[in-house]
Amino acid sequence: MRSIRRQLLVWLLGGVLVSTLIAGAMMFIKVREETGELFDDQLRLIATSLPTRIVVQHQAEEEDDELNDDISVQIWDLDGKLVYSANAGPGLPKPAFRKEGHHSVSSASGRWQVFTEIRRGHLIQVARASRDRDRLAMKLALRSLLPFMVLIPLLGLFILLVVSRGLRPLAQLARAVGRQSPSALKPLPLAHVPPEIRPVVLALNDLLARLEQAMSAQRSFVADAAHELRTPLTALKLQLQLAERAGDDVQRAEAFARLGQRLDRASHLVRQLLTLARHEPQMGLPQRAPVDLVALAGQVIADYDDLAREQGIDLGLNAGDDIGLEPGNGDSLAILLDNLVRNALAHTPAGGRVDVVLARDGGHAALRVIDTGPGIPPAARLRVFDRFYRCGDRGNTGSGLGLAIVKSIADAHGARVTLADNPGAASGLMVSVRFGAGTGG
Ligand SMILES: Nc1ncnc2c1ncn2[C@@H]1O[C@H](COP(=O)(O)OP(=O)(O)OP(=O)(O)O)[C@@H](O)[C@H]1O
Ligand SMILES: [Mg+2]
Incomplete structure (x- = not known):
C-alpha cells in the first residue's frame, strides 16, 4: 500500500x-x-x-x-x-x-x-x-506558463504541509490506541476527531468494548475455575493424609476408595471446564454437517444403558418418523444430550423413568429429556444455566457446568433450551431443546 x-x-x-x-x-x-x-x-x-x-x-x-x-x-x-x-x-x-x-x-x-x-x-x-x-x-504561450511552472514546486511543498496537517488526527489516534493497556481497555476519545475518522474511532471503540467484555468474562471464568478446582484439590490432599495415617489395611483401603472418588470428581470437573471452554460463544462451531438426531440419541442412550439398569431406572428413546437431519455438529450435540441424560439419571430415584423424546415441533426438530425426579423449582430455573451453579444441597457432587455447556451448544446451533415440569407425572423435569427457534447461528 x-x-x-x-x-x-x-x-x-x-x-x-x-x-x-x-x-x-x-x-x-x-x-x-x-x-x-x-x-x-x-x-x-x-x-x-x-x-x-x-x-x-x-x-x-x-x-x-x-x-x-x-x-x-x-x-x-x-x-x-x-x-x-x-x-x-x-x-x-x-x-x-x-x-x-x-x-x-x-x-x-x-x-x-x-x-x-x-x-x-x-x-x-x-x-x-x-x-x-x-x-x-x-x-x-510559454511565457504565460512560466509563472505556473515556478509555482508547481511551491505547490508541492504546500500540498505536503496541508496533507501532514490533515493526517495529524490519524497519528493522534495511533498514539491513543498505543497507550491502551490490555488489562484496562478504555474507549478512545471522540473529541476533536474529524468526521472522516469518526467511523473508525466508533468501530474501534465498539471492538474495545467487546474485547473488554470478553476479557472480563475470561478473567471471571479463570477465577471461578481456580476457586472450584481448589476445593476438590484440598479434599484430595486431606484424603491422602487420611490414607497415610490409616491404622490398618481396611481403613487404608477405604481411604484410597474415597481418594479415587475425589479424583474422579476432580477430573470430571476439568473435563467439563475444557468442554465449556471449547464451546465459548466466540469460538463458534468447529464444523457443521447434517446430523441424524435419532441415531445420535440412540448412541447416548446405549452409553447409559448399564448405569440406568444399575440404578433401577427405565431409560428409553421415543422418536417420531419425521425427525430428519439437523444441521450442526454431531460431537457437540452428543455432549449436549449426554449432559441432559446424566442430569436426569443423577436426580431420578430408583423405579423412575427417563425418556428422551425426539419430535417435530412447528417445522423444527425438538429434543426433550423428561425424568420423574424431583425437578427444579421454578425460582431456580433461570440460574441453573449459570456456570458452577448447583441447586440445593442434596449431596450434590456435580461441577455445576453441565447446563451451562448445554446452553452454549444450543446457542451455537440456534436452538432454545427451556425447563418445565414433567407433563406426564406428579414430579419431574422436562428439558426441551428446540432447534431453529433461537438467535444463534
Ligand atoms: N434433571 C434434573 N432434575 C433435578 N435437578 C436438576 C436436573 N438437572 C439439573 N439439575 C440441577 O441443576 C443444577 C445444575 O446442573 P448442571 O448440569 O449444570 O450441573 P451439575 O449436574 O451439578 O454438574 P455437571 O453437570 O457439570 O457434572 C444441578 O446441580 C442440579 O441441582
Ligand atoms: Mg449436570
Missing part, C-alpha cells in the same frame, strides 16, 4: 501539471489564431500602402528599408513575369493569378500566409512564412 501523502502529492501535482499543459496548448492555439489575423491585416496593409511608384516603375528606392525582413513582396505583371521582388526567399511559390485576397499556400520550404491584390495591371503578392506566426504563438 502506497503512502497517502505520496499518492496525494503525485496525483495533485500531476493534475496541476496536466491542467497547466492543457491551458498552455489552448493558449498556443488561440494566440496562433489571433497572430494569424494580425499578420493578415499587416500583409493587406503593406500591399495597399505600397507606393504606386514601386508598382508601376518597379523601383524600390529607400521605401525598401521600411519593409520588415520577414515580409516578402513580389510584383508580377499579368503575363506572369516577375517584375519586382523584395525579401522573397527561394521557397515562396508563384502566385495563383485571379485569386485575390488572403490565402495560405504550401511550398517546399513550408507554409506561407499570402495576400494578393491586382492593381494597375499588376499582381502584388505580400507573404510571410507561417512559421513566424507559430514561433510567436509558442513564445507567448
